[in-house]
Amino acid sequence: MPIIDIHIHIQPLEMFKPSARALMQHGRRDYETVVKYSSDPRAFLQFLDQADIERAGLINYVSPDVIGFTPGVNDWIANYCKTDPSRLLAFGSVHPYYVTDAGAEVDRLASLGIRGLKVHPSHQLFAPNAYRDGNLGSLAAMYERAQAHQMPVMIHTGTSVFPGARNLYAQPMLADDVAVDYPNLVIILAHGGRPLWMNEAFFLVRRHPNMYLDISGIPPQKLLEYFPRIEDIADKVLFGTDWPGPGVPGIRGNIEKFRALPISGAAQQKILYDNSARIFPSR
Ligand SMILES: [Zn+2]
Numbered sequence: 089m090p091i092i093d094i095h096i097h098i099q100p101l102e103m104f105k106p107s108a109r110a111l112m113q114h115g116r117r118d119y120e121t122v123v124k125y126s127s128d129p130r131a132f133l134q135f136l137d138q139a140d141i142e143r144a145g146l147i148n149y150v151s152p153d154v155i156g157f158t159p160g161v162n163d164w165i166a167n168y169c170k171t172d173p174s175r176l177l178a179f180g181s182v183h184p185y186y187v188t189d190a191g192a193e194v195d196r197l198a199s200l201g202i203r204g205l206k207v208h209p210s211h212q213l214f215a216p217n218a219y220r221d222g223n224l225g226s227l228a229a230m231y232e233r234a235q236a237h238q239m240p241v242m243i244h245t246g247t248s249v250f251p252g253a254r255n256l257y258a259q260p261m262l263a264d265d266v267a268v269d270y271p272n273l274v275i276i277l278a279h280g281g282r283p284l285w286m287n288e289a290f291f292l293v294r295r296h297p298n299m300y301l302d303i304s305g306i307p308p309q310k311l312l313e314y315f316p317r318i319e320d321i322a323d324k325v326l327f328g329t330d331w332p333g334p335g336v337p338g339i340r341g342n343i344e345k346f347r348a349l350p351i352s353g354a355a356q357q358k359i360l361y362d363n364s365a366r367i368f369p370s371r
Pocket residue numbers: 095097147330333
């Protein structure tokens with residue numbers, strides 16, 4: 089059965105701040121392979137083959153203040169994914185503080201082949217609903233154009249341990265406004281709010297027809313503890329690993345542990361492949 093891992097970090101590693109890079113490297117004996125895959129999409133595609141992964145969402149976002157990523161990440165990942173756009177799904181981002189015309193930037197990213205946008209509130213230092221007080225119109229413009237392009241927006245939810253991350257912005261409930269104001273926008277709550285706010289994520293996914301969650305960054309052995317009623321939302325859950333993020337040793341191991349869970353075969357099929365294939369149709 090083919091698998092889509094919708095949440096992998098292939099990034100321009102040279103942009104990392106030293107403190108962020110140290111956290112990425114900590115306890116990771118295979119960091120050299122991460123370096124290799126980040127510069128060699130063909131080698132990375134072979135790595136996906138070995139893990140039986142047909143397609144991968146490659147997550148990038150602009151975070152000059154906390155991680156070090158400049159707006160250049162968008163062109164970098166768009167270029168990387170040109171090697172095989174049918175298998176490598178580029179995610180970019182528009183940081184409202186670092187762009188003059190957010191709507192035009194979304195248009196530009198769409199023309200580059202970017203398939204989704206990432207919002208990382210705790211690394212970008214704004215709440216996902218910060219446009220509500222009228223002061224961050226560029227954030228509203230970003231959602232507006234993403235909705236017009238049918239470009240899904242993935243919003244990080246759940247804690248982050250990177251130095252400088254502000255977890256106040258990481259609550260899933262802050263994304264409720266976005267779903268209310270942009271009802272046709274596909275929103276993916278990355279990490280389902282783990283490990284503190286799973287109930288919020290579960291509620292929102294059930295409330296909003298176009299809201300999904302990904303299970304990346306959740307140790308598979310914890311998944312049913314975190315989401316005991318996951319089968320109720322099996323149409324709205326996307327498989328992802330967050331590899332090579334902190335605490336995610338490998339992709340294959342995650343898949344094997346996920347498959348071993350007492351989740352029905354039909355629900356596993358939806359989570360591992362069908363839901364992401366529907367949201368990100370082949371081009
Ligand atoms: Zn991630």
